Amino acid sequence: MANLRAIRTRIKSVENTRQITKSMKMVAAAKLRRTQSAFASLRAYADRSGTLLSEASAGLTEIANPYLTPHAECRRVCYVLIVGNRGLCGTYNQSLLRYCEGLIRESGEDSYVLVCGRWGKDLIAAAGLQVQETVEVSDTPTHEEALAIADRLKKLYREGTVDKIVLVYQHYRSVLSQVPEQAQLLPLKRDDVQNAEGGTIFEPDRDSLLNALLDMYIGNTVHAVLLEARTGEHSARMTAMTAAADNTEELISDLTLELNHARQAAITTEISEIAGGAEALRNNTAGG
């Protein structure tokens, strides 16, 4: 009977786990939708400002902007590591950490690591990364948060603390697949400029306009990458939790089968005991 009780307890605990994983999946799905719609509105805005930037810089060969000019020597690289806010999302965080470690080891330059996200302070420290700063980023990063981070990065670059800024994040391919990737934020790389459409009036002048547009561009890039990383995190968690919930189903059905076997065995034993007892009694009466 002890065996029966043990199995029942086990089933109950697996059922609880199923409940938890199911709700985590729902939460991740809701957050994923929110992040995706934020991403869509940002994309329209970023595309438009990108078009304006190429319109404004059309035909210019030199633009005097601190973010476009590379530093003479690249001594220190800033890695912006965008990890998730929580675990339980498969290998999302670990694989990104491994990738970032690899990048730093390969480059051999001095590194300055800025971590965005709450995940694994201890693990990141144990990996031997030189974390100088940690920034909290919400599950659906707002434009304000992105601008604050962009301002911080621009300051680091402007003051010469670092000579290059690289964003390290999980590139979102699909709900099922995210790949670690790096993207250089500063110095900005200039795309090939399109032909100038003459006669445009610049208010107040072209330089301040370009500065405004470049600031906007940097902010948008940071926001887009943050949103992409969070989209990946939520979908990785959703996938992991779906798998976990499926596993609990399987486990419950196995355990139920085991429980039925045990119950059947107990009943059989009981019946044969009773039958045996009755037989013994009859023999006794017949002999006496």
Add this chain to the structure above:
Amino acid sequence: MAKCFHLCIMTAEGTLLDGEAEYCHIPTAAGSVGVLADHAPMLCAMQEGETLCRMEGGEEKTVRHSAGVASVRNNRVTILADRAEL
């Protein structure tokens, strides 16, 4: 009725205003600029402030926004600001 142009005010969180307008008044770093239909192509750096829009039919709207950029081209006015509200 005055000739109209297309006016679109966008922020990172979404499009705030999208429609036909008769006139708009944009605060730039060098002073205010009024825009009517058939304005010459223009790009301007905006300052934080209020943009006054007279929509088609005469309805007036005031949009408060952060610093940003406005573009005027082919009777389309696009205002980009990190934050804006009606």
